[in-house]
Amino acid sequence: MLESMSELREACMQCRKCALCETRTNVVFGVGNEKAEILFIGEAPGENEDLQGEPFVGRGGKLLDLYLGGIGLDRKENIYIANMLKCRPPQNRDPKPGEMDECIGWLRNLVHIMKPKIIVCVGRIAAQRLISPDFRVTKDHGVFYNKNGTLMMGTFHPAALLRDPRKKGDCLEDFLKLQDKIKELGISI
Secondary structure, eight states, rough: OSOOOOOHHHHHHHHOGGGGTOOSSSSOOOEETOOOEEEEEESSSOHHHEEEEEEEESSHHHHHHHHHHHHHHTTTTTTTEESSOOSSGGGGOOOOOOHHHHHHHHHHHHHHOOOOEEEESSHHHHHHHHTTTTTTTTTTOOOOEETTTTEEEEEEEEEHHOOOGHHHHHHHHHHHHHHHHHHTTTTTO
């Protein structure tokens, strides 16, 4: 395990563990406050993320920023955002299990360095990998799980909300629960 974010980022930028390194434009390591106690984890970079080297920067990212801002969070100030995969799968397909297996070490090391109090899994794929393989976003969203002393919650992926705006209210409820949990734990934001 690497012990500093700069060492981890440098090593990750050189990664060639799976075939996704052949088609990526940029490694999308993560963005935000490296000392934050709240970590958001998505599934994988999309086209905009791959081009810009930052997670959640397209239309979905703008929507995520609205939800964050609604409860006093900001991706540059008081949270950190990363993905399960650091490279974009072709045509934005779902990550393959082997790709996630190759990439999970980067995320584990990130969690080791940051020691977040809360991890929010953004979307089904991250929640199924990190919370439970049986996780169903439509049924299990907004519920906190204690995993090795870290509270974890799954919520809707912004891209899913753009496809089905009827779920936006459910997502807002998740963020309000997150806000309550942040206050309960005394996390300063």
